[in-house]
Amino acid sequence: MIVAQQKPLEDIRQMARGFRRLLVLGCGTCTTVCFAGGEKEVGLLATSLRSALGQEIEIEEAVVQRQCEWEFLDQVGEAVGRAEAVLSLGCGVGVQGIGERYPGVVVLPGLNTTFMGLTEAPGIWEERCMACGDCLLHRTGGICPVARCAKSLLNGPCGGPQDGHCEISPENPCAWVLIYDRLMQQGRVEQLEEIIPVRDWKASHSGGPRRIVRPDLREMVEEEV
Amino acid sequence: MPAGSNLEAVLSAGRFAVTAELGPPKGTNLGVVERKAEILRHCCDAVNLTDNQTAIVRMSSLACAIHLRRMGLDPVMQMTCRDRNRLALQSDVLGAAGAGVRNFLCLSGDHQQFGNHPGAKNVFDLDSIQLIQVLAGMRDTRRFQGGDEFTGDIPMFIGAAANPFADPLPYRVVRLAKKVRAGANFIQTQAVFDLEIFGRWMAQVRARGLHEQTAIMAGIVPLKSVGTARYMRDYVSGITVPDAIIARMEDAADPKAEGMAIAVELIDAAREIPGVRGVHIMAVGWEDVVPILTERAGLLPRPLI
Ligand code: SF4
Ligand code: SF4
Numbered sequence: 119m120i121v122a123q124q125k126p127l128e129d130i131r132q133m134a135r136g137f138r139r140l141l142v143l144g145c146g147t148c149t150t151v152c153f154a155g156g157e158k159e160v161g162l163l164a165t166s167l168r169s170a171l172g173q174e175i176e177i178e179e180a181v182v183q184r185q186c187e188w189e190f191l192d193q194v195g196e197a198v199g200r201a202e203a204v205l206s207l208g209c210g211v212g213v214q215g216i217g218e219r220y221p222g223v224v225v226l227p228g229l230n231t232t233f234m235g236l237t238e239a240p241g242i243w244e245e246r247c248m249a250c251g252d253c254l255l256h257r258t259g260g261i262c263p264v265a266r267c268a269k270s271l272l273n274g275p276c277g278g279p280q281d282g283h284c285e286i287s288p289e290n291p292c293a294w295v296l297i298y299d300r301l302m303q304q305g306r307v308e309q310l311e312e313i314i315p316v317r318d319w320k321a322s323h324s325g326g327p328r329r330i331v332r333p334d335l336r337e338m339v340e341e342e343v
Numbered sequence: 344m345p346a347g348s349n350l351e352a353v354l355s356a357g358r359f360a361v362t363a364e365l366g367p368p369k370g371t372n373l374g375v376v377e378r379k380a381e382i383l384r385h386c387c388d389a390v391n392l393t394d395n396q397t398a399i400v401r402m403s404s405l406a407c408a409i410h411l412r413r414m415g416l417d418p419v420m421q422m423t424c425r426d427r428n429r430l431a432l433q434s435d436v437l438g439a440a441g442a443g444v445r446n447f448l449c450l451s452g453d454h455q456q457f458g459n460h461p462g463a464k465n466v467f468d469l470d471s472i473q474l475i476q477v478l479a480g481m482r483d484t485r486r487f488q489g490g491d492e493f494t495g496d497i498p499m500f501i502g503a504a505a506n507p508f509a510d511p512l513p514y515r516v517v518r519l520a521k522k523v524r525a526g527a528n529f530i531q532t533q534a535v536f537d538l539e540i541f542g543r544w545m546a547q548v549r550a551r552g553l554h555e556q557t558a559i560m561a562g563i564v565p566l567k568s569v570g571t572a573r574y575m576r577d578y579v580s581g582i583t584v585p586d587a588i589i590a591r592m593e594d595a596a597d598p599k600a601e602g603m604a605i606a607v608e609l610i611d612a613a614r615e616i617p618g619v620r621g622v623h624i625m626a627v628g629w630e631d632v633v634p635i636l637t638e639r640a641g642l643l644p645r646p647l648i
Contacts, residue, residue: 268454269425269465273472274518276451277506277533278580285580286454298511310514313521316429316473316488 119236120148120209121243122155122229124163131170133226134205138174140167141201142228143194143216144181145208152243154229155207157181163207163228185212191219198223233265251321251328257314259300266293272314346482346500346528348445349417350389352648353621354529354558359614360621361387361642362419362531362560363633365411367402376407379630380416386637388645389417389446391531391623395426398458405435409442419502420444423452428468429477429488436478440497448502448531449474472518472525475503479526501526505559506533507544509581516547523557530557531623534564534575537583538612545616554618561613563624565632566602569593603635610640 124130134140142164149155164177180197182190185208198204198216203224206213210231217225233245248265254272255262264270268286275294278285284292301307319325345351353360363383368375383390390411392404408418420439422432436447451471455463469477477488482499486492503522507515519530535541541561548554566572569592576584588605595601606624613619622642626632637643 268456269451269470270467271451271470273470273521274514275509275511276471276581277504277509278454279510280580282510286456292510294514295510298514310517311520313472313476313525316469316477319468 119151119234120211120231121152121233121235121245122149122209122231123152124154124159124207124229125227127163127166127170130163130205130226130228131167134167134171134175134203137203137224139176139178139200139202141178141180141194141197141204142167143185143197143204143206143208144179145185145206145212146181146183147186149208149212149229150181152237160207163205167205185209185215187215188219191215195220249322250319251325252318254314257309257312259297259304259306259309261293261297261300263293263297266296272317274310346445346498348389348498348500349648350419350446350529351500353388353646356646356648358646358648359642360389360558360560361637361645362389362391362621362623363387363630364391364393364623364625364627365407365630366393366396366628367404367407369399369401371402373402373407373410376402376410377414380411380414382630383633384414384416385645386634386643387624388621389419391419391421391448394421394423394450394452395458396421397453398425398455398460398463400459405439408439408444412443417446418444419446419448421448421450422474423450424467424469424471424474425452425455425465428466432469432474433477433481433487436481436497436499437493437495440499441495445498446500446502446529447478448504449478449527450504471503472521475501475522475525475527500528502529502531503527504533505530506581507535507541508533508537508583512540512544515544516551516553519548520551520553523553527557529560529621531560532562534562534582534625535609535613536564536575536588537585538609539585540583541613542616545618549618554620558620559618560621560623561609561616561619563606563609563613563622563636565606565624565626565629565636566592566598567629568598568602569595571602603632603639606632606636607639610636610642614640 142160144155144160160179164179180194184190198220205226205228207228213225213227234247235243235245238244250264279292279295282295284290365379392407394404404421408420411418449471478501505519572589572592575582610622
């Protein structure tokens with residue numbers, strides 16, 4: 119899922135200053151799961167803002183199932199219509215989705231969208247994927263060196279790992295030590311002899327923003343219409 | 344294809360080679376480079392120019408390498424994947440090769456977090472093994488990685504680093520093998536203090552026959568003080584400093600002299616290990632020590648080939 123965290127209250131207060139009617143809009147999917155933008159967080163943030171910004175501001179609260187899909191955003195049309203600004207507690211996609219659906223309203227990002235990751239343990243999330251567009255997990259024992267190695271090295275560890283940790287932080291495991299251990303466990307360590315050649319990063323963000331068009335699905339939709 | 348560098352000549356003549364590191368200045372004073380180069384001129388076969396070492400901005404290795412070339416020395420231009428993508432790396436190589444630089448050392452690079460621009464956006468378009476491949480491809484096919492041909496000669500002696508001491512230890516020789524397969528002609532290792540681990544690694548290197556396909560040079564770092572020794576042990580990732588060495592530095596009345604004595608012993612010991620074909624001395628700002636160490640280790644005068 120997409121993992122995000124709330125911006126410092128002071129930053130949010132600065133952004134929201136000057137608006138008289140604010141809609142704090144949560145998202146029911148990823149940011150709910152990572153406790154950054156669900157119903158509870160919307161309520162807490164609205165309360166803090168009311169006390170921080172005082173009488174000058176009227177704050178409404180709402181949560182949609184997903185801010186990244188039109189059908190859910192359409193459900194809050196009226197609330198958005200009443201607001202001067204929407205403070206989104208969705209990821210960056212949600213923020214932009216609201217902006218595209220309702221171009222007349224100012225949208226403020228209440229969260230910092232941080233990474234795609236999984237829940238390591240309650241209260242701990244870790245990055246797992248950078249959406250590089252050409253997944254190579256089959257070559258690396260199912261552990262991603264693009265996202266999890268601080269240098270995105272593809273052919274084995276740098277000279278830095280010590281006691282299994284990455285050179286940049288004793289908190290992070292070295293992705294390549296993890297890869298090595300996993301392949302050892304699976305008896306496939308000879309996989310690491312293979313040289314992964316120079317990559318074509320076009321499939322990643324280096325090729326510009328990405329777009330997927332599925333003609334098969336498009337045809338189906340057009341037939342229905 | 345012979346690259347025509349002095350380092351290559353010494354190694355192919357079967358002589359025990361010596362390289363030393365020169366850290367470019369944190370500023371514009373090329374005189375510093377000249378002064379250090381003069382110290383190193385007669386006591387090593389080639390001089391490494393570090394590339395923003397430990398992610399601290401310094402005069403470029405490209406500029407310093409060209410300057411050394413003009414002074415008649417044989418430079419080893421270090422290149423990290425951290426700061427430049429394949430376009431920049433290849434254009435730097437063309438510039439250096441055009442100016443007579445022949446030795447290129449391919450590195451991943453220390454993470455920017457350690458340097459003076461921790462907020463920098465890093466590159467890592469290639470990793471060090473891929474950089475070796477790209478350079479070998481340029482040399483052997485006279486084509487860029489992207490496929491276009493270019494004009495002019497590009498003789499290159501391609502180097503890489505190896506760390507026998509970092510995790511996971513059993514993988515270290517595999518990584519070396521990959522570098523050799525990618526086209527590394529010579530290897531400079533991380534600082535050797537732990538001869539036992541180094542010896543074990545060399546045994547694995549020989550078992551795979553890698554010492555015959557590439558020239559392995561053992562990294563030597565002369566210790567200046569017990570503080571440096573402890574710092575290396577505790578804070579420099581991928582360096583192992585055995586307790587015995589720390590203890591010797593602690594007990595020494597003259598730590599610098601002791602550091603030199605240890606370095607000479609390490610050079611002697613490395614020379615005795617089959618398959619080690621040279622030493623790479625990284626004096627980290629203490630370049631004056633290199634003539635002394637090479638003299639005491641009986642490595643002077645350097646061969647003229
Ligand atoms: S290889 Fe690319 S797509 Fe696969 S997990 Fe890593 S970043 Fe994500
Ligand atoms: S220590 Fe491991 S994870 Fe960290 S940069 Fe080096 S190879 Fe990557």
